[in-house]
Amino acid sequence: MPELPEVERARALIEEHALGRRIAAVDDSDTYVCRPHAPGEIAAALEGRELVSANRRGKAMWCDTDGGVVLGLHLGMAGRIVVDETPATNGWDRFTLLFEDGGRLALRDKRRLGRAILDPDLGGVGPDAALISRDAFRERVGHGGAPLKARIMDQSVLAGVGNLLADEVLWRARLSPLRPAGELDTEELDRLRRELRAAIRMTTRRGGVHTGDVIPHRRRDGVCPRCGADMARATIGGRTTYWCSAEQSAG
Numbered sequence: 001m002p003e004l005p006e007v008e009r010a011r012a013l014i015e016e017h018a019l020g021r022r023i024a025a026v027d028d029s030d031t032y033v034c035r036p037h038a039p040g041e042i043a044a045a046l047e048g049r050e051l052v053s054a055n056r057r058g059k060a061m062w063c064d065t066d067g068g069v070v071l072g073l074h075l076g077m078a079g080r081i082v083v084d085e086t087p088a089t090n091g092w093d094r095f096t097l098l099f100e101d102g103g104r105l106a107l108r109d110k111r112r113l114g115r116a117i118l119d120p121d122l123g124g125v126g127p128d129a130a131l132i133s134r135d136a137f138r139e140r141v142g143h144g145g146a147p148l149k150a151r152i153m154d155q156s157v158l159a160g161v162g163n164l165l166a167d168e169v170l171w172r173a174r175l176s177p178l179r180p181a182g183e184l185d186t187e188e189l190d191r192l193r194r195e196l197r198a199a200i201r202m203t204t205r206r207g208g209v210h211t212g213d214v215i216p217h218r219r220r221d222g223v224c225p226r227c228g229a230d231m232a233r234a235t236i237g238g239r240t241t242y243w244c245s246a247e248q249s250a251g
């Protein structure tokens with residue numbers, strides 16, 4: 001499932017390869033992926049225009065255009081953005097921009113849970129996990145009785161941390177996912193933010209959140225790749241969670 005690193009890679013791909021190219025045609029015929037728009041509605045707004053910027057907050061991504069409308073692109077559970085690749089023959093290109101120069105950008109999505117939408121609503125999405133300031137992080141994350149893992153995955157608190165990224169970051173910061181968020185001191189909160197930014201940078205560079213150091217060890221017989229202790233497992237905030245039983249004790 002795409003998490004922040006995958007979305008950031010998609011954003012960077014658009015920024016590098018799709019900006020400033022005149023849109024000649026749009027395939028917005030998939031009424032589920034393009035809901036609530038009728039077929040042709042997104043096309044009418046974008047044809048003859050160019051994407052001028054690619055933006056991201058958490059897992060939400062959007063492109064500004066020279067026509068003033070904004071194109072939201074969501075990767076859903078399995079989607080990705082492809083630019084100038086041969087069209088998918090299996091029908092997985094759910095939304096496509098065709099450029100005047102003959103190239104194309106597609107939302108390629110096996111599971112059809114991604115979306116293309118005009119003027120997306122970003123209300124209720126917190127500050128981006130990769131960009132949030134130290135003070136805002138302390139203020140937003142370090143409150144309440146919710147388990148720390150649930151707190152950092154709350155998209156209204158912090159945008160972009162999914163299940164795998166949360167486990168990777170808490171392991172790096174040596175913090176228990178079960179600790180009440182409001183119990184963390186300033187040093188711990190700063191360390192968590194530092195490790196969060198480092199994990200996002202590292203997994204974005206390596207190709208996605210699955211490349212995190214602890215991710216391959218999230219299994220029932222897993223051991224911590226740092227100290228060799230057993231990995232503990234529980235459901236926290238509704239999600240399967242793994243952590244090092246020795247270094248991430250709840251204290």
Ligand SMILES: [Zn+2]
Pocket residue numbers: 224225226227228229244245246247
């Ligand atoms: Zn360990």
